[in-house]
Amino acid sequence: MKKYNIPVEAALEVIGGKWKVVILCHLIKGKKRTSELKRLMPGITQKMLTQQLRELEEDNVILREVYNQVPPKVEYSLTDYGWSLKQILDLLCHWGEQHIEKTFDNPEDMVVQINEE
Amino acid sequence: MKKYNIPVEAALEVIGGKWKVVILCHLIKGKKRTSELKRLMPGITQKMLTQQLRELEEDNVILREVYNQVPPKVEYSLTDYGWSLKQILDLLCHWGEQHIEKTFDNPEDMVVQINEE
DNA sequence: CATATAGGGTACTTTTAGGTAACTATGGAA
DNA sequence: TTCCATAGTTACCTAAAAGTACCCTATATG
Numbered sequence: 001m002k003k004y005n006i007p008v009e010a011a012l013e014v015i016g017g018k019w020k021v022v023i024l025c026h027l028i029k030g031k032k033r034t035s036e037l038k039r040l041m042p043g044i045t046q047k048m049l050t051q052q053l054r055e056l057e058e059d060n061v062i063l064r065e066v067y068n069q070v071p072p073k074v075e076y077s078l079t080d081y082g083w084s085l086k087q088i089l090d091l092l093c094h095w096g097e098q099h100i101e102k103t104f105d106n107p108e109d110m111v112v113q114i115n116e117e
Numbered sequence: 118m119k120k121y122n123i124p125v126e127a128a129l130e131v132i133g134g135k136w137k138v139v140i141l142c143h144l145i146k147g148k149k150r151t152s153e154l155k156r157l158m159p160g161i162t163q164k165m166l167t168q169q170l171r172e173l174e175e176d177n178v179i180l181r182e183v184y185n186q187v188p189p190k191v192e193y194s195l196t197d198y199g200w201s202l203k204q205i206l207d208l209l210c211h212w213g214e215q216h217i218e219k220t221f222d223n224p225e226d227m228v229v230q231i232n233e234e
Numbered sequence: 235c236a237t238a239t240a241g242g243g244t245a246c247t248t249t250t251a252g253g254t255a256a257c258t259a260t261g262g263a264a
Numbered sequence: 265t266t267c268c269a270t271a272g273t274t275a276c277c278t279a280a281a282a283g284t285a286c287c288c289t290a291t292a293t294g
Contacts, residue, residue: 003229004217005159008142008206010227011213018133018282025125034241042122045283050242070291071239081219088212089125091205096128098201100121110127112120135251151271162253167272187260188270 014059015085019044019052024082025089027062031077040114061085131176132202136161136169141199142206144179148194157231178202 004010015021019041026032026040037049044052053076056062061082067073078085101107121127132138136158143149143157155166170193173179178199184190195202218224 004213004227005157005229005231006139006142006210007213007217007228008138008210009213010216010220011209012135012138014216016133016135018129021125021129022123025123040122046242047244047284048282051282066241070289072241072289074241084215085212088205088208091208092128093123093125095202095205096121096124096126099127099131100124102198103127110121111124112122114122152269163272164254164274165252168252183271187262188268189259189272191271 014056014061015088017052017055019048020056021089021092023049023052023056024061024078024085025093027076027078027082028086028089031075034074034076037076042112042114056082131173131178132205134169136165137173138206138209140166140169140173140193141178141195141202142210144193144195144199145203145206148192151191151193154193159229159231173199 015024022041023037026037032040034049034053037053038044038046041049053062053064057064060079063077063079063082065075065077067075100110104110132141139158140154143154149157151166151170154170155161155163158166161169170179170181174181177196180194180196180199182192182194184192217227221227
């Protein structure tokens with residue numbers, strides 16, 4: 001049984017890692033299909049996306065809904081437990097925006113906009 | 118010049134990684150010497166500790182104060198900019214505690230208490 | 235019959251993170 | 265004189281994370 005030296009480690013085990021917070025920030029804006037997530041995260045590979053989604057699902061943070069059709073359709077959304085992270089995610093997003101503004105000369109150049117529709 | 122697909126990535130670049138949030142959570146409780154941090158984080162090696170502290174310092178999140186004495190004394194504390202993360206860190210800690218309580222049968226067994234004094 | 239589709243799985247390789255151990259400085263104590 | 269303490273640095277090596285390339289399914293379309 002794994003032990004923590006400080007409780008925040010338990011939170012990091014769930015939302016730590018390179019992609020999980022980003023995935024959750026997208027899901028906060030609504031249910032998303034796998035292909036939408038891939039489009040929103042051009043840097044992620046299929047393998048990593050699936051892997052991170054599986055782990056989030058295992059931690060009961062997101063819900064995976066499989067539609068029985070061909071070609072497949074799978075939708076991901078936050079669970080109630082996932083929604084308990086909303087404030088943290090919102091603050092992180094906001095802090096990130098401020099950090100970009102504070103740190104870079106041309107903040108608007110730092111974010112590659114991806115159409116949400 | 119590195120670009121982000123979503124601003125939260127900028128936040129993750131600063132506080133992402135295995136140790137940074139943990140370090141910051143300790144520093145929220147006050148200025149700490151290197152040896153204190155090592156004691157509070159039994160799992161971290163000297164090398165990783167120094168490395169993470171350097172990166173946090175470079176991002177202007179923590180302050181490194183070197184006392185000119187032998188044996189050396191170095192103290193780390195949050196900068197004003199570091200304090201702007203306080204709410205996020207507090208929420209993460211709190212979420213971690215809740216997560217432990219929710220997830221494990223004997224939550225109190227999950228945290229190896231380390232004396233703060 | 236060939237092909238595209240969406241959402242995967244998997245074996246293999248590369249890259250990165252992290253660990254280990256040895257080394258540094260300096261002044262005071264044993 | 266030798267050792268200890270603190271806070272490092274560095275070279276080297278291993279382990280973990282991530283990338284690449286390929287495979288699968290089952291239906292619809294041309």
